[in-house]
Amino acid sequence: MEKNIIDVDHVSIRFNLANQKVNNLKEYAIKLAKHELMFQEFFALKDVSLHVKPGEAWGLIGTNGSGKSTLLKTITGILKPYEGTVKTRGKIAPMIELGAGFDMELTARENIFLNGAVLGHSNEFMEAHFDDIVEFAGLGKFLDSPIKNYSSGMKARLGFAVATMVDPDILICDEVLSVGDYQFKKKCNERMTQMLSGGTTLLYVSHNIDSVKRLCTHALWLDHGEVIMSGDAREVCDAYNTRQEQIFKIERKEKEVKKAQKTGNKYDYLVVGAGLFGAVFAHEAYKAGKRCLVIDKRDHIGGNIYTENVSKINVHKYGAHIFHTSNKETWDYVNQFAEFNNYINSPVAMYKDELYNLPFNMNTFSKLWGLRTPKEVKAKIAEQIADLNITEPKNLEEQALSLVGKDVYEKLVKGYTEKQWGRDCKDLPAFIIKRLPLRFTYDNNYFNDRYQGIPEGGYTNIVKELLEGIDVKLNTDYADYVKEHPNTFEKVLYTGPIDEYFDYSLGHLEYRTVRFETEELDMENYQGNAVVNYTDREVPYTRIIEHKHFEFGTSPTTIISREYSVEWKPGMEPYYPVNDEKNNGLFQKYRELADKEDRVLFGGRLGNYKYYNMDQVIEAALDLVKKELHLKAVDVAPEAGTEV
Numbered sequence: 001m002e003k004n005i006i007d008v009d010h011v012s013i014r015f016n017l018a019n020q021k022v023n024n025l026k027e028y029a030i031k032l033a034k035h036e037l038m039f040q041e042f043f044a045l046k047d048v049s050l051h052v053k054p055g056e057a058w059g060l061i062g063t064n065g066s067g068k069s070t071l072l073k074t075i076t077g078i079l080k081p082y083e084g085t086v087k088t089r090g091k092i093a094p095m096i097e098l099g100a101g102f103d104m105e106l107t108a109r110e111n112i113f114l115n116g117a118v119l120g121h122s123n124e125f126m127e128a129h130f131d132d133i134v135e136f137a138g139l140g141k142f143l144d145s146p147i148k149n150y151s152s153g154m155k156a157r158l159g160f161a162v163a164t165m166v167d168p169d170i171l172i173c174d175e176v177l178s179v180g181d182y183q184f185k186k187k188c189n190e191r192m193t194q195m196l197s198g199g200t201t202l203l204y205v206s207h208n209i210d211s212v213k214r215l216c217t218h219a220l221w222l223d224h225g226e227v228i229m230s231g232d233a234r235e236v237c238d239a240y241n242t243r244q245e246q247i248f249k250i251e252r253k254e255k256e257v258k259k260a261q262k263t264g265n266k267y268d269y270l271v272v273g274a275g276l277f278g279a280v281f282a283h284e285a286y287k288a289g290k291r292c293l294v295i296d297k298r299d300h301i302g303g304n305i306y307t308e309n310v311s312k313i314n315v316h317k318y319g320a321h322i323f324h325t326s327n328k329e330t331w332d333y334v335n336q337f338a339e340f341n342n343y344i345n346s347p348v349a350m351y352k353d354e355l356y357n358l359p360f361n362m363n364t365f366s367k368l369w370g371l372r373t374p375k376e377v378k379a380k381i382a383e384q385i386a387d388l389n390i391t392e393p394k395n396l397e398e399q400a401l402s403l404v405g406k407d408v409y410e411k412l413v414k415g416y417t418e419k420q421w422g423r424d425c426k427d428l429p430a431f432i433i434k435r436l437p438l439r440f441t442y443d444n445n446y447f448n449d450r451y452q453g454i455p456e457g458g459y460t461n462i463v464k465e466l467l468e469g470i471d472v473k474l475n476t477d478y479a480d481y482v483k484e485h486p487n488t489f490e491k492v493l494y495t496g497p498i499d500e501y502f503d504y505s506l507g508h509l510e511y512r513t514v515r516f517e518t519e520e521l522d523m524e525n526y527q528g529n530a531v532v533n534y535t536d537r538e539v540p541y542t543r544i545i546e547h548k549h550f551e552f553g554t555s556p557t558t559i560i561s562r563e564y565s566v567e568w569k570p571g572m573e574p575y576y577p578v579n580d581e582k583n584n585g586l587f588q589k590y591r592e593l594a595d596k597e598d599r600v601l602f603g604g605r606l607g608n609y610k611y612y613n614m615d616q617v618i619e620a621a622l623d624l625v626k627k628e629l630h631l632k633a634v635d636v637a638p639e640a641g642t643e644v
Contacts, residue, residue: 002051003089004051004053004054004089004349005052005053005054005088005089005090005169005170005201006050006051006052006075006086006087006088006170006201006203007050007052007085007086007087007088008048008050008051008071008084008085008086009049009085010047010048010049010083010084010088011045011047011048011049011071011074011081011083011084011085011086011087012043012045012046012048012081012082012083012084013044013045013048013067013070013074013079013081013083013225014042014043014044015042015043015044015216016387023061023529025397026042030531033103036283038307038544039149040363043225044067044225045067045070045071045074045225046225046226046517047083047084047226047227048067048084048222048223048225048227048407049084049225049227050071050220050230052201052203052218053092053201054169054201055196055199055200055201056201056202056217056218057201057202057204057215057216057217057218057220057233058128058195058202058203058204058205058216058218058220059204059205059212059213059215059216059218059219059220059233059236059237060203060204060205060219060222060224061205061206061209061212061219061220061221061236061237062071062221062223062228062240063068063223063244065224066222066223066224066225067224067225067226068174069174069223070225071075071222072172072174072203072205074086075088075092075172075203076092076172076184077452078289081172086338088170088491089169089268090168090169090170090201091168091170091533092168092169092170092171092172093406097110102114102115102147102155102158102159102172103143103147104146104147104148104614105146105147105148106146106147107143107144107145107146107147108139108142108144108145108147109143109144110116111147111158112126112130112133112134112158112162113126113194115158115159115162116162116450131384131503133158133161133162134161135160136156136157136161136187136191136497137154137160137161138157139154139157139158142154147461153628160173160188160191168199168200168355169201170200170201170202170203171192171195171202171203171209172202172203173198173202173203173204173205173206174190174205176206180275189211189215190215190446192215193215196215202215202216204216204588205216206450209240209241210236212233212237212331213234213237215235217232217233218230218231218233218236219231219232219233219236219237220236220507221236221239221240226530228240231452232502235393244359248375249468249469252286252289252469253628264491266291266488266489267291267292267293267471267488267489267490268290268291268292268488268489268490268491268509269281269282269285269290269291269292269293269300269489269490269491269492269493270293270295270481270482270488270489270492270493271292271293271294271295271493271495272282272291272295272296272478272490272492272493272494272495272496273294273295273296273303273395273493273494273495273496273604273607274294274295274296274298274300274301274302274303274463274467274472274474275303275304275305275463275495275604275617276302276303276305276462276463276604276614276617276618276621277303277495277603277604277605277607277617277620277621278294278303278437278493278603278604278621279294279301279302279463279466279467280344280466280617280618280622280625281493281603281621281624281625282294282466282467282470282493283466283467283470284621284625285628286469286470286540288625288629290629292470293471293472293473293489294470294471294472294473295472295473295474295476295478295481296472296473296474296476297475297476297477297478298474299474299475300460300474300606301342301460301463301464301467301472301474302459302460302463303318303323303463304318304319304321304575305318305459305460305462305463305614306318306459306460306463307458307459307460308458308460308507309458309553310352310559311425311520311555311557311559312553312555313547313548313553313557313559314369314457314458314547314550314551314581315518315547315556315559315561316459316545316547316550316561317516318514318517318547318575319514319545319561319563319575320530320531320550321459321614322447322452322453322454322550323345323451323452323453323454323455323614323615324345324447324449324451324452324613324615325449325450325451325615326448326449326450326451326611327615327619328450328451330615330618331450331451331615332617333618333622334455334462334537334615334618336465337455337461337462337465337466338455338456338457338461338462338465339452339455339456340453340455340456341453341454341455341456341551341552342453343452343453343454343530343550343551343552343584344384344443344445344446344452345446345447345452345530345531346358346444346445346446346529346533347446347529347530347532347533348529348531348532348533349412349414349532349533349534349535349545350413350415350532350533350534350535350536350539351412351535353534354367354396355367355412356368356411356412357444358412358446358533359439359444359445359446360404360408360412360436360437360438360439361439361440361441361442361443361444362374362377362439362440362441362442363442363444364408364412365377365380368407368408368411369407369427374440374441377440378440380405380421381404381405381438382410383404383405384405384407385401385402385403385404385405387406388401388402388405390402393429393430394431395425395426395427395428396417396425396426396428396429396430396433397409397414397424397425397426397428399430399432399433400413400417400425400433403433403435403436403438404436404438408436411535412535413436413535413542414535414537415535415536415538415539416535416542417433418537418539419537419542419565420542420565421512421565422512422565422566422567423577429581430579432579432580433565449615454550454551456551463640478494488600489601491600491601492600492601492603492606493600493624494497494600494602494603495602495603495604495606495607496606496607497509497511497548497574497589497606497607498590498591498594498602498606498607498608498609499586499590500600501600502593505593506586506589506590506593507525507586508570509577509578509583509590509609510568510577510578510583511574511575511576511577511578511606512565512566512567512568512574512575512576512578513565513566513567513568513573513574513575514563514564514566514570514575514576515563515564515566516561516562516563517541517561517565518557518559518560518561518562518565519559519560520538520557520558521557521558521559521560522557523557523558524555524556524557524558525546526544526546526558527546527560528549528562529545529546529549530546530547530549530550531543531544531545532544532546540564541563541564542563542564542565543563544560544561544562544563545561545563546558546559546560547560547561574606576605576611577605577606577609577610579609579610579611582607583609587609590609601624601628603620603621603624604620605617606618608620
């Protein structure tokens with residue numbers, strides 16, 4: 001059986017702390033001689049055990065004062081246990097304190113040999129490795145300068161270069177690399193990874209939990225000298241992060257209360273709307289130390305991405321939402337709050353009794369014309385476009401015809417678009433359809449984006465996570481709240497309709513809204529797909545959503561929603577703006593009024609009168625956060641390899 005390289009058994013370290021004030025050394029000596037000096041017993045470590053096998057990498061984690069450094073000093077022999085035993089086997093290279101083993105008055109050249117001697121190396125050995133040490137540390141120009149003139153980062157570089165030049169049996173590293181620059185940290189990371197692969201045992205202390213996860217296979221969590229948890233590095237680190245997040249929220253609340261007591265205003269931001277835009281802004285503002293209150297006139301959070309669980313099916317109450325993006329930062333950001341499945345949006349279109357794949361691809365064209373090759377299809381479409389002889393499209397119909405030809409337009413575009421906008425295609429502006437994607441492959445993936453999926457458990461959970469720790473009031477109208485609580489906030493983020501904010505003083509902007517007929521059916525599978533579009537004008541609804549298929553549901557019943565596109569009228573929920581020339585012109589006038597509001601920000605689909613996909617909502621909210629809070633960047637996800 002392989003022996004452990006480190007055995008720490010039931011170790012306690014005790015210090016005596018004076019519990020009374022002594023003004024000078026003479027008074028201290030007198031009180032000590034008379035046994036009048038009182039001490040308080042303090043345990044830096046309490047009954048700590050740690051057993052490390054050769055080649056293992058252990059991370060020691062915990063807050064300041066938890067006992068991590070004390071344990072390392074005990075293992076290296078700097079401190080002797082009050083109780084328990086410590087046994088090590090092999091040569092130890094310790095990096096416990098900056099400048100340890102250095103003489104501040106000596107030069108770097110002299111200290112390399114001094115440090116080598118401390119580690120048990122001969123002069124001949126150090127001469128043989130001298131050039132490699134200097135090259136790794138990158139301090140060639142400063143070799144003959146006294147160490148006392150070095151920055152903390154330069155000392156760390158030199159100490160690490162000496163300690164790791166020859167593979168020790170045990171490398172001990174205690175947060176000393178946190179002061180190094182990025183390039184050197186990267187070099188150190190590579191060196192330590194190389195040493196671990198060569199069988200070196202690592203004891204590593206860092207407040208950068210991601211680096212512990214990256215470098216270590218095991219972890220020991222200490223708190224006030226006691227072992228809280230020991231085992232797999234990821235499990236221990238995740239448990240530690242969860243605990244620290246809980247503590248952070250409690251402390252944040254306490255600070256908010258104190259700040260409110262001083263300023264008189266309870267909140268820095270009143271966020272109007274608990275949808276995705278408002279939730280992202282509130283979350284990031286809260287992280288930056290701002291006090292936020294989120295209000296919403298509805299009885300739930302989430303806005304139009306709200307999902308509710310009915311019969312073990314997550315129902316998209318306000319229509320289907322599929323998250324998709326090509327921006328990895330945005331994808332990483334949203335994945336902080338939920339696990340996403342691998343759902344791929346592949347809708348089908350029903351025209352009378354004919355079924356077609358969407359988007360317009362080779363499956364679609366094969367069904368339309370019986371053609372098999374992209375060359376044949378391209379020729380067919382080009383022929384139909386040429387026959388129309390449209391040079392400058394005057395409306396949406398002509399625009400669509402000039403892009404896809406007569407057959408695709410008549411069966412798959414015309415009826416659906418007219419139902420969606422409540423207008424004849426000839427009465428809609430051409431710019432609404434800038435392009436209609438034609439794909440000459442048999443791929444039914446509707447989106448071109450790199451990342452796509454549905455959050456497991458529904459979208460409501462994402463917003464719930466975003467708003468964790470933030471005050472939320474539902475069933476609350478903005479105008480009523482402001483009237484009743486005029487002096488409780490510094491600024492407002494308004495995500496409702498911008499024209500409503502200004503009491504429609506310049507006239508009503510136009511929106512489209514959606515009406516839903518939702519029912520639960522006593523069958524496992526109604527239509528075999530999450531989304532089926534109905535493209536002929538005679539069918540009154542635009543599509544049918546079968547919600548269980550978004551998350552590959554297996555429930556014995558199913559829930560469907562028929563969607564009807566409706567012209568918005570005051571009192572209805574606005575869904576998306578009608579961005580034609582008339583409405584965009586009116587919005588610009590409202591935008592000019594908004595720019596004069598010193599204490600009010602506007603955001604979201606309705607506040608900016610702009611159609612956003614969900615990824616665009618998140619990106620716009622993060623941009624506003626950076627601008628409003630003067631942040632250089634908003635943390636999206638930790639960059640791999642940035643710190644050892």
